[in-house]
Amino acid sequence: MVDAVLQGVQTPGATRKRSSLRRTMQRKSTVAFLMALPLILMIAFLVIYPALYSLHLATLNKSMERFVGFGNFLFLFKRETFWKVVEQSCIFALTAVFFKAIIGFTVAHFVHNVPNDRQRKWRGMLLVPWVIPPAMSCLAWLWLFDPSYSAFNWVLGIFNIGPVPWTGDAFWARFSVILVNIWIGAPFFMIMYLAALKSVPDQLYEAAAIDGANWWQRIWYITLPMMRNIIAITALFSLIVTFANFDIVQILTQGGPIDLTHVFATWSFTLGIQGNDIPLGAAVSLFMVPILTVAAVFILRDITRRGNES
Amino acid sequence: MKRRTFTRRRFMATTAAASATMIAAPFVRTASAAGKISIGFWDHWVPGANNATKTLTEEWGAKEKVEVQIDYIPSQGRKNLLTIAAEAQAKSGHDILAFPTWEPQGHANSLEPVDDVMGELIKQHGKVNPTVEYLGRANGKWIVVPATVGSQIKGPCSRIDLMKQHAGIDVVAMYPAGAPPKAEAWTLAAFMKAAEACHKAGKPFGIGLGTTSDSVDTAGAFFHAHGAALVDAKGTITVKSDKVRQALEYCTKLAAFLPPDAPAWDDSSNNKWLVAGNGALIMNPPSAWAVAKRDAPQIAAQCWTHGFPSGPAGRYAPFLPYFWGIWNFGKNKSAAKSLLLHLSSRAAAEKMVAASAGYDLPSFEKLTDFKTWAEEGPPKGTLYHYPNPHNHQILSVAAAPAPARIAHQIYVQGVQTKMIARVLKGEKMEAVLAWAESECEGFMRT
Structure with a gap:
């Protein structure tokens, strides 16, 4: 009985979640974001990762075995x-x-x-x-x-x-x-x-x-x-x-x-x-x-x- | 059923035994070197020269039942340097890779020691010159094997007619084909006199003063001939020495007889200079002559490759070896060593030299007598003295004997040619020496 009551309480919440997801998906900005996502991932992989990696490299010594902080600069x-x-x-x-x-x-x-x-x-x-x-x-x-x-x-x-x-x-x-x-x-x-x-x-x-x-x-x-x-x-x-x-x-x-x-x-x-x-x-x-x-x-x-x- | 437990003690014993077997086992030389191997050869600029390495490698692969994969990596645009840097970073790539002059030292910690291969090769073909040792050994071990393909001496290639006509020098008589050189009179003073005479006659020597390899190698040999080093073998800066001053003075005086645009020359400029018939001498391996043979045969027929002039410290010639190295993260090291032995055999080296029309050069003392050099022409015998068969020159590399990590920077930055160009531009010699000293201080970082 208690379960039944609880289920009854949960149902509108789940429906609300589903409808809010649907609304989110129907928003133009969401669709645009999803469509741009492959490009964003590609940029992250080809631009952000190398940029961070070069930052890391710039903090190493010549033989790349030791961290030297801003030593190179x-x-x-x-x-x-x-x-x-x-x-x-x-x-x-x-x-x-x-x-x-x-x-x-x-x-x-x-x-x-x-x-x-x-x-x-x-x-x-x-x-x-x-x-x-x-x-x-x-x-x-x-x-x-x-x-x-x-x-x-x-x-x-x-x-x-x-x-x-x-x-x-x-x-x-x-x-x-x-x-x-x-x-x-x-x-x-x-x-x-x-x-x-x-x-x-x-x-x-x-x-x-x-x-x-x-x-x-x-x-x-x-x-x-x-x-x-x-x-x-x-x-x-x-x-x-x-x-x-x-x-x-x-x-x-x-x-x-x-x-x-x-x-x-x-x-x-x-x-x-x-x-x-x-x-x-x-x-x-x-x-x-x-x-x-x-x-x-x-x-x-x-x-x-x-x-x-x- | 009795279950056998694998205790820590047993594990340690097994591991130790396995390690001992791996260390003691000789590298595979024969049929057991199965599997797969990938090789990154330097992409030769002599048309058809790649065929020799391709045939030899495939021949070895078939015999040893090893699947071979060959890539030819060009040095144009420094693609080979980029490949080396990328593979060293990724710890993945070819099993064997071609390394130009300075690269092995920069990647010494990532290269598999090849003392066993070199020991065998030295036993078969005789010693290698000190420059190969200087560049190919690190921490007391051989880290690479000198490659025939790509190794070169950048000695003078003179126009027989122009040198005779304007400088009164018979280069053929001085360096006769099939006989030892009679070059006692071929000194730095004679070279300067000849440069002046040819300059006056409108056929200046085509020597560059840029920062690319040909220019740097020539300047390096002139510095060596004076006994001048910017940094000594111990790593002490010796820029402000009398010998450096003398070398710089000589080079600056010589530069006045070179083409006025020499500071802007790159490695193709001297080739064009010779092929166009503009000058009486260039410093190059026989590639320029080979191009002339194709494009301007009447000029090629007047070319003679010979030795460097001698200076107060001796007769030095620029030698630029290429190497084959095995990455220590390579997957088939034993097969790689077996292949390197095969590629370094006398027969293989002879094939490579023939395929490159004499350009490629083995580094071992007993491999300087191939018939290609004796017979190539026109004129016949023009390449006879190219491999230094009578050992009358000390083969050197610019910026040696400084520790390799410093010498590499001096070489790449073209410090010696920049010093000459600065004096030529009007800077005071002492100011130029101070600048060079400060540059060398910067190269000391580890």
């Missing part, structure tokens, strides 16, 4: 080459992102003003540098910059200019790697800015034109404010990718001459894989994290603030 702080790599990585990333943004913005405007029927062709052509695998395009650039048989120098030679030591002199080597990075990355900025430009309502420009705004005022007071978020996000993404760049420097200069083009990734590879000092290599590559975190926090905070204001 403290060691790096005392190395002249490390600070040179920090400086070069900043020059490389900031200069490249700045010019990619400027070129992307300018080209996006040109393409935006091309009549719609011809725009597709231009978009396709301008995206070519971005869609070619960087390792392949870098090899082509390597031949153009070759120390002894540079195609550029051959052309310059016709006009009695040069030869330019594209990869043999510190200034020109830095110029070369930044130029190639801009060449590869500018189309990404272009396509992002073009999408942003298309989303700016025409009425705003029409109203501005009625008010007598000139071309510069339209850019400054309408286009740029409307594109601020996309500019910030694109710059952030590009900054992260450019800071972590490996292939361009590795293929074109391998960090030379005299270490003057090394960036974090190439120096980390030299120390870790070529020099068999994996913990120190891991410590160098992790040094990018605080720099990029600070940049990400500032940019994303700005975007959130503007989102709340609007």
Whole structure:
């Protein structure tokens, strides 16, 4: 009898649980989460695990037998080459992102003003540098910059200019790697800015034109404010990718001459894989994290603030 | 039925007996080496050269009833280094793996000692040179076996015509095919004079000053020829020594006669320099000559591979051995040792040398007389002196005799070539020495 009463009490609870599960399953957010779950697991496996593992590696001694805490980082702080790599990585990333943004913005405007029927062709052509695998395009650039048989120098030679030591002199080597990075990355900025430009309502420009705004005022007071978020996000993404760049420097200069083009990734590879000092290599590559975190926090905070204001 | 109990005492006795048997048992050399074995060979850049190792391994597998699985791992993009690092981390992978020059020392604790194999090979083929010992032994034991495939001497490859015409040197007479060298006059001073003359004639020597292996090896041999070491065998930094100053001074003077873009050169630059007919000499194994034979036969017919010039401390040539090692976590170590013995036999080495058109080099003293080197051409005999058959050069590796963990860093970071490039750029010699000293201090970490 008591059991029967208890069963009677439990039944509505179980029903409630079942219906609440059903409701949860019917929620769009739950479905979305479940659908994204394989990707989340993949990211956890391919990104979070290696990141944590590299953190672990960075705390070991050279022979990977002893825990040294922050010893590798403290060691790096005392190395002249490390600070040179920090400086070069900043020059490389900031200069490249700045010019990619400027070129992307300018080209996006040109393409935006091309009549719609011809725009597709231009978009396709301008995206070519971005869609070619960087390792392949870098090899082509390597031949153009070759120390002894540079195609550029051959052309310059016709006009009695040069030869330019594209990869043999510190200034020109830095110029070369930044130029190639801009060449590869500018189309990404272009396509992002073009999408942003298309989303700016025409009425705003029409109203501005009625008010007598000139071309510069339209850019400054309408286009740029409307594109601020996309500019910030694109710059952030590009900054992260450019800071972590490996292939361009590795293929074109391998960090030379005299270490003057090394960036974090190439120096980390030299120390870790070529020099068999994996913990120190891991410590160098992790040094990018605080720099990029600070940049990400500032940019994303700005975007959130503007989102709340609007 | 009486049940037999397995006491702790019995367990200890059985384990001890089993261990003693395993330790005392010789590695398997013949038909009992059954099972499976996986090998990661270096992917040779001479077309068709992989066939030799493939045939030899499959032949051994069929004879020993062992299933073999071969992977050819290229060194382009440092894929071989990545594979070694990954397998060492995962404690899983190939049974036998090809290790380039410095890698065995970095993974000494993960490699199976091969004293038994090396003892047998030294008995059969004679001694190995001190560089092979320096790189292949750790804690008093052999940890790897020197591989014929990939091992090379990076001596001079000169243009017979250009050296005669511009420097007045007959390299063929100095290094006659089939006879001992007559190279007493081939000194660092003569080399410098020849470099200057060829530079003046618009055919400079093609020696790089980058941080890749070819450049570092050449600089290393010049330093050795002066008796200059950045760090000595005990691990003491000796950068600020007179010998280092002399070596640096010599190399900087020589650099003035090299192509102006030499600091940007990589390992392909000197090959292109020779094949394009731009210079009178490069420092390379015969691969550049082999490419010239295919792409520019008229240039190949004028190439002669010979010995290094001698300096105050002797005549040193850069030797870069490759090794075969067995992981201590490998699953079929006895079969691996048996295969390494097979691959290191005279007949096997001869096949590998022939398949690589003379490029590959056994490290044992009795294996320098194969007919490939005597007969390859044109010109016939061009490779005769490549394997150092008359032992008139000391085979060395840059940054030796520093303890291997330090020397490896000096080598990989190209400290010696960077020193030359810095002086060439206008930095004061003492400032460059101070920089190199600080770099070496950084390499001392354990």
